[in-house]
Every structure is written in C-alpha cells, then in structure tokens.
Amino acid sequence: MNKIEVKNLDLYYGEVQALYGVNMQIEEKEITAFIGPSGCGKSTLLKTLNRMNDLVEGCRITGEVLLENTDIYKDMDVYQLRKRVGMVFQKPNPFPMSIYDNIAYGPRTHGVRSRVALDEVVEDSLKKAALWDEVKDRLKKSALGLSGGQQQRLCIARALAVQPEVILMDEPTSALDPISTAKIEDLALELKNAYTIVMVTHNMQQATRISDKTGFFLMGKVVEYGTTEQVFSMPREKETENYITGRFG
Amino acid sequence: MRNRFDEQLETLNNELIKMGSLIEYAIEKATDAFITQNNDEAEMVIRFDKEVDDKEKQIEGLCLKLLLQQQPVARDLRQISAALKMITDMERIGDQAADISEIVMMLGRYPELKEMIHIPKMAEATIKMVKESIDAYVKKDLGLAKQVIDYDDVVDDLFVVVKDELIELIRSNVKQSEAAADMLMVAKYYERIGDHATNIAEWVIFSITGEKTI
Numbered sequence A: 001m002n003k004i005e006v007k008n009l010d011l012y013y014g015e016v017q018a019l020y021g022v023n024m025q026i027e028e029k030e031i032t033a034f035i036g037p038s039g040c041g042k043s044t045l046l047k048t049l050n051r052m053n054d055l056v057e058g059c060r061i062t063g064e065v066l067l068e069n070t071d072i073y074k075d076m077d078v079y080q081l082r083k084r085v086g087m088v089f090q091k092p093n094p095f096p097m098s099i100y101d102n103i104a105y106g107p108r109t110h111g112v113r114s115r116v117a118l119d120e121v122v123e124d125s126l127k128k129a130a131l132w133d134e135v136k137d138r139l140k141k142s143a144l145g146l147s148g149g150q151q152q153r154l155c156i157a158r159a160l161a162v163q164p165e166v167i168l169m170d171e172p173t174s175a176l177d178p179i180s181t182a183k184i185e186d187l188a189l190e191l192k193n194a195y196t197i198v199m200v201t202h203n204m205q206q207a208t209r210i211s212d213k214t215g216f217f218l219m220g221k222v223v224e225y226g227t228t229e230q231v232f233s234m235p236r237e238k239e240t241e242n243y244i245t246g247r248f249g
Numbered sequence B: 001m002r003n004r005f006d007e008q009l010e011t012l013n014n015e016l017i018k019m020g021s022l023i024e025y026a027i028e029k030a031t032d033a034f035i036t037q038n039n040d041e042a043e044m045v046i047r048f049d050k051e052v053d054d055k056e057k058q059i060e061g062l063c064l065k066l067l068l069q070q071q072p073v074a075r076d077l078r079q080i081s082a083a084l085k086m087i088t089d090m091e092r093i094g095d096q097a098a099d100i101s102e103i104v105m106m107l108g109r110y111p112e113l114k115e116m117i118h119i120p121k122m123a124e125a126t127i128k129m130v131k132e133s134i135d136a137y138v139k140k141d142l143g144l145a146k147q148v149i150d151y152d153d154v155v156d157d158l159f160v161v162v163k164d165e166l167i168e169l170i171r172s173n174v175k176q177s178e179a180a181a182d183m184l185m186v187a188k189y190y191e192r193i194g195d196h197a198t199n200i201a202e203w204v205i206f207s208i209t210g211e212k213t214i
Helices: A042-048 A078-084 A099-109 A115-128 A148-160 A178-191 A204-210 A228-233 A238-244 B003-036 B039-070 B074-107 B118-139 B142-172 B174-209
Strands: A002-013 A016-027 A031-035 A059-067 A085-088 A166-170 A196-200 A213-218 A221-227
Touching (some): A002 A042, A016 A042, A016 A059, A016 A221, A031 A042, A031 A204, A042 A166, A042 A196, A042 A213, A085 A148, A099 A115, A115 A148, A148 A166, A148 A178, A178 A204, A204 A228, A221 A228, A228 A238, A228 B074, B003 B074, B003 B118, B039 B074, B118 B174
Parallel strands (some): A031 A213, A166 A196
Antiparallel strands (some): A002 A016, A002 A059, A213 A221
C-alpha cells in the first residue's frame, strides 16, 4: 500500500526551481532511500513530506503530496501532519533538558499530562529506539551528556513518542562512528515493521544494506526510482550507474 | 574519476585474458601429446598446471582486494564477481588438461587414432569452446557467449559417439579394453572441459547483462 504519493511536484526557492516534476510512491512499512549528489534536491523533497519547507521564505510548490490519499498542503493541519510524519536530522539535536523531558516533550504538547502515561511513553519510546537499557538509570540527567550515537537514538525515540506513522531521516548517521551507525541501521530495520521510513543518505552501502527502494536524484529530478536491488545491481539509467559506481561527472 | 579503480579493473581484465591464454595452451598441448603419443609433451603439460593455479590465486587475490577497497556496485560488481567465478572454471580446465596428460603417460602405445577420429574431433570442439568463451569475455560479445553455450551439445553428442566407438573396440579386441577405458576417461575430461567453457560463457553473459542463466 502507498503511504505517501508525490504527484507532479515542482518546488521553487524564490526564482530558483529546486524540484522538477517529481512523481513517487512511497510504500508503507518499507525503508525508502534518497541518494544523489549535494544539491540534487533529495533533502528538499524529504522536507516537503512534512512541510518543513513552510519555514523557508519564498518557498512555493505546485503539485500534490498525499499522505494516505489526503493532500498534506491543502487538506491537512500542519500540526497534525508533523505528529504523523516525524523527522530525525543529520546532527543529533536533543533539547537542553533531561532525557525524560526530551521524550515527554512531544506528548506533553499534544496534551498528555498524566505522569503514568508519560512514564509509559518514555519507557516505550526509549525501548523502541534501543536506548532504554543504556539510560534507564539516568533519565533525569541532561540529554546533552549522551554520546553522539545515543543522542541520535534519543532523537529517534523523541520522534517515536508522538506515535508517528512515517519517520523521515536526513542523513541520520553521517555524524556518527561505525558502531553507532550500525545501531541506527539495525534500529531502522526493526522500526520498519511498524513505521514507514524515508531516509536521505550519502552512504551508498547504507542504502544497499537497509533500504527496500532507492530513488536517485540529479539536478532536481528523480532520475531513477526502483527496488534497491535493481538500482544497485542493474541501474536502468546511465546517470545512475555513473553516480553509484563513483564515475559521476 | 575513480582512475585508480578503472586501472585496477583493466589489470583484472588483462590477467583474465592471460589466464585464458594459459589454459588454451594447456589443452592444445595435452591434445597434441595425446594424438602424437608424446610423453615429454604430456609431462610438460602436467608441470604447466602450476602456472594456471598460480594465476588463479593471483586473480582471486586481486578480486578480493577490489571488493574490500572499492565496494563495487552495478557493472563493477558484476565484472568482479564474474571474474571470481570464471577463474574457478578456468582452473578446473587446467586440471583436466593435466589429467588427460597423465593418462597419455600411462597409456603407452595405444590403438591407431585414425580409427577413432572422434576423440580428436571432440578435442577440437572443446578447444573451440574454451577459446570462444574467453574471446566473448574479452570482446564483451553476448552473441558469441550464447554460441558457446549452444555448442556444448556438439561436444556432448561427440562423447556419445566416442563411447560407442570404444565399446566397439572392446568387442573387437579384448586386449585393447584397458586402453579403451582410459580413452573413455580422456573423452570424459574433454566433455567436462566443454561444461566449464559453458560456465565461463554464462558468467560472461552475467557480467554484460546481469542475467543469471545458471
């Protein structure tokens, strides 16, 4: 089943067009990877999926982005959208507060007040993000004291705390060491059983290891979109082949 | 971009071509030793097998290094994985040339081959298959690779003919039965060489198209 459908999407930053006629169907409970050189539009498309581009001045779009057949730009409250479509960024960005409060922040803003309910959400989210065992004895300590890899898993736990359906990840491991990277990759594979994951990555091997589908972007266009196995073993387009084999340009 | 990787792939290509020449030489000489009943030549082929084995080890090392260092995908991955599989078949062809030569040395004098024209024909057909499978790799020639695969039927049919000839030989002259059994093994080695050439051709097709015909 398609979780997200992008139809004829053009995106402009002022006069500059950043995306051209993007059409894409993102399958539910799969990991979809976006790859391509810097400035190709992959992060821009990722951000349109939960309207992060609304914050960019002069940004406008034409076309449609549908979340379960509902147009997220026309027929959905942005607050509701971001509850359903969470995001994890390249650099871990925990709030300067305790581990517990980081996780409880989202549910609190959505009106959860009961201590018992919050305790439950915190434990559940940290367990899902494979961080609980490492932090259960210091939940009241500052999140800033965690390692980079732990901080990134905390950010994933924070995204999970509001019970989203889709998790967007923008190069979630590019600032992490190989061990932390492996933990995030294992986590993504575990999470896809319950969530739809869309990930931007510059790490080709990561895309081949964990994603089901891969989209290759170049100069604002989706050059090729298919199963990861097909894209990395028998790419249809010459440009894809040149990029993934490192002979781009 | 990736100039060093491209150079390494070119080296891999050249080494495979060299290994191809080595096994072509080995079967041609083994066949010649068989037909002319030349023990010195047979002995040379047996010793020569070490060169084929060494070349296999060298290419295997190069492939593993490329997999480790370059983490290849798409056509690069196909080329390197095909090379790894092909050298196993090439190495076996080298072994079988040596096996044929060992039998040549054991046989001593054996019946006039004029009467068994089909063993040399089989040898000729398998040499053609090996040469063309390597040519197909060098020229990335899909059509030629497919021809090699089809030609295996010719070798298989010749094996049946040779077997019938040898049964006839045993019937007509029981004293020749031991030699006939040895010659049946020679024929079987050629038939196996044809199978390995078929495998090589199948890996050539995989490296060009990504299609596994095996």
